[in-house]
Amino acid sequence: MRPSLIGIALGAGLASGTWAAATTFPNPLPIKGPFFFVHDPSLVQRGDGKYFLFTTHDKAGIITATDLHGPWSEVGSILPQNSSIQLPGRDDIWAPDVSFHQGKYYAYYAVSTFGSQNSGIGLAISETMDPGTWVDHGLVFNSTTGDEFNAIDPNLSIDEEGNPLLSFGSFWDDIFQLTLTKDLKTVTSSPVQLSFNSTSPNPEEGAFIWKHDSFFYLFISSGLCCGFVVDDLPPPGNEYKVFVGRSKSAHGPFLDKNGLDMRETGGTLVLGSHGNIYAPGGQVIFTDKKTNRDVFVYHYVPVDSPSPYNDSFSSLGLNGIEWSSGWPILTEL
Numbered sequence: 001m002r003p004s005l006i007g008i009a010l011g012a013g014l015a016s017g018t019w020a021a022a023t024t025f026p027n028p029l030p031i032k033g034p035f036f037f038v039h040d041p042s043l044v045q046r047g048d049g050k051y052f053l054f055t056t057h058d059k060a061g062i063i064t065a066t067d068l069h070g071p072w073s074e075v076g077s078i079l080p081q082n083s084s085i086q087l088p089g090r091d092d093i094w095a096p097d098v099s100f101h102q103g104k105y106y107a108y109y110a111v112s113t114f115g116s117q118n119s120g121i122g123l124a125i126s127e128t129m130d131p132g133t134w135v136d137h138g139l140v141f142n143s144t145t146g147d148e149f150n151a152i153d154p155n156l157s158i159d160e161e162g163n164p165l166l167s168f169g170s171f172w173d174d175i176f177q178l179t180l181t182k183d184l185k186t187v188t189s190s191p192v193q194l195s196f197n198s199t200s201p202n203p204e205e206g207a208f209i210w211k212h213d214s215f216f217y218l219f220i221s222s223g224l225c226c227g228f229v230v231d232d233l234p235p236p237g238n239e240y241k242v243f244v245g246r247s248k249s250a251h252g253p254f255l256d257k258n259g260l261d262m263r264e265t266g267g268t269l270v271l272g273s274h275g276n277i278y279a280p281g282g283q284v285i286f287t288d289k290k291t292n293r294d295v296f297v298y299h300y301v302p303v304d305s306p307s308p309y310n311d312s313f314s315s316l317g318l319n320g321i322e323w324s325s326g327w328p329i330l331t332e333l
């Protein structure tokens with residue numbers, strides 16, 4: 001059973017009302033070398049040009065390369081001794097979000113278990129990103145059963161006045177945002193909602209905010225990420241896919257191409273399943289210093305793999321981005 005492109009297009013288009021003009025997507029960069037698992041990637045280039053890729057599982061796995069084409073090497077973990085956060089899942093770190101601030105690398109990460117709101121966002125800091133150099137600072141923010149939100153999938157961004165913000169969220173009421181102190185370690189506000197999908201099960205997560213020219217762009221992953229079974233796939237379009245909205249402020253409101261607020265199920269499609277690429281998401285952007293190009297980074301489940309549609313084979317997707325229309329359009333890299 002393989003969903004047709006038309007089926008996906010109708011499914012996503014009807015629910016969001018904002019299917020992008022192009023329903024074909026470019027293929028990701030072919031990657032050389034042996035398979036390595038990536039889910040919810042974060043990709044950072046160090047001053048010496050080396051690429052550091054971080055993944056869910058493997059205690060927040062660290063994978064490095066000197067060329068985006070690979071080969072990539074699994075070199076270790078951010079938290080080989082587990083997180084100090086005393087919550088279930090402290091030995092299985094999710095969605096590390098790494099960025100460079102004030103001379104150091106900050107990794108926000110999530111501790112949770114599948115389908116639970118008993119979740120925490122933690123912080124680890126390193127000067128080089130190499131394995132063995134990360135110092136765990138523990139809990140930054142948490143949620144418990146009955147809260148409106150779920151404290152996973154963190155992303156740090158800096159607003160138009162230079163103030164740090166932490167966006168997060170997954171299902172429940174979807175995507176929220178907090179303000180942080182300048183040292184990036186302490187929360188100073190209650191969560192404010194950024195995006196919401198009114199269709200049950202409110203399937204939005206994996207938010208991140210990226211500034212380009214005069215806009216802040218909020219990207220989200222919407223749909224089901226994992227646990228696919230080849231004979232029992234979700235209805236076409238209900239698997240992971242990437243939507244975007246934009247705002248003049250990092251605080252929102254984020255509107256899609258049709259002017260619909262992302263808090264009202266808005267969102268313009270950036271990437272969906274196509275060809276061998278199923279359920280793409282967990283997206284981030286980084287600017288490659290070698291080429292001075294923005295690179296769109298995500299994971300996908302290969303249809304054609306030793307075990308089709310199996311998220312144990314979740315793989316790295318890399319594309320270019322064309323911004324000239326004011327909206328991100330993916331290109332080949």
Ligand SMILES: *[C@@H]1O[C@H](CO)[C@@H](O)[C@H](O)[C@H]1NC(C)=O
Nearest residue numbers: 012015016197199222266267
């Ligand atoms: C909202 O959820 C529905 C059902 O899963 C999905 O079809 C639609 O694409 C989603 N839209 C957004 C913007 O998340």
Ligand SMILES: *[C@@H]1O[C@H](CO)[C@@H](O)[C@H](O)[C@H]1NC(C)=O
Nearest residue numbers: 059080081082083090091092
């Ligand atoms: C980390 O978690 C694993 C699995 O629960 C456990 O076996 C191991 O002892 C833990 N390590 C430390 C240092 O607590």
Ligand SMILES: *[C@@H]1O[C@H](CO)[C@@H](O)[C@H](O)[C@H]1NC(C)=O
Nearest residue numbers: 042097155156157208209284
């Ligand atoms: C978080 O957002 C920043 C830009 O504000 C970006 O550099 C970083 O890659 C993002 N990380 C993740 C994991 O979303």
Ligand SMILES: *[C@@H]1O[C@H](CO)[C@@H](O)[C@H](O)[C@H]1NC(C)=O
Nearest residue numbers: 085086087120139142143144
């Ligand atoms: C999570 O937050 C609640 C308050 O919302 C607090 O009572 C609880 O101790 C926190 N859990 C952890 C592990 O810090």
Ligand SMILES: *[C@@H]1O[C@H](CO)[C@@H](O)[C@H](O)[C@H]1NC(C)=O
Nearest residue numbers: 228229230307310311312313
């Ligand atoms: C997915 O692949 C893994 C690793 O090969 C295997 O253990 C698991 O049983 C597979 N799951 C399904 C649903 O086929």
